[in-house]
Amino acid sequence: MSILRCEGLVKVYPGGKRAVDGVSFDVNPGEIVGLLGPNGAGKSTTFRMACGLAAPTEGKVFLNGKDVTRWPMYKRARHGMGYLPQDQSIFTKLTVEQNLIAILEYLPFSRKERLFRTDKLLDQFGLVKLRGQIASTLSGGERRRLEIARCLSSEPKIILLDEPFTGID
Structure with a gap:
């Protein structure tokens, strides 16, 4: 199927x-x-x-x-459906860390699991040093990496990627 x-x-x-x-x-x-x-x-x-x-x-x-x-x-x-649009999709007034947590809050994870997943994604996407930075101040490539991390945060079964490499540095 x-x-x-x-x-x-x-x-x-x-x-x-x-x-x-x-x-x-x-x-x-x-x-x-x-x-x-x-x-x-x-x-x-x-x-x-x-x-x-x-x-x-x-x-x-x-x-x-x-x-x-x-x-x-x-x-x-x-x-199980994830989507990464070609246009900017981050919350610009939130920090990098808050952007990830905001997505995970809508899923049935404990607070401990949300924080674990957030730390793991920050590390995987090279965003650890930027965790407290307001998203609007990120470079285009940093924003795109954050968007990809957000898309993957829920571990979707299928991901729709629309121009996924736009703005990657």
Whole structure:
């Protein structure tokens, strides 16, 4: 059974602009799948529909065999979906450490487990010395590393990466 299945996704914006027209794909355990295309082809819109940030005009999204088309993003995240958008997604007024803890607070972990995971991610992504720094003061590469760490913090079963290496230093 596929982890993620998208069937016939269509997105038509007000005014009639068709951003995505009938995209279907499956992602099976252990697979790495890429969406390739020129700027404006609808790759990011497809990701946004798959993760729950945008509702498809037509089509269905299944996560582990369950129809999640109408589920909000947070519910999909609780069922194992991670998403790293191409645009900045950190809380700029929080510290690096607070950015990680904020994501983990929505998951069923003890305080001790949240702190353990936070320390581990700070170390893995070279952010230990920046843990108390306000996120808005980070370089572009430091921000991106923090965003990737946040995405991985919940140990998702599948991760949708939209331009994951943008801004990496």
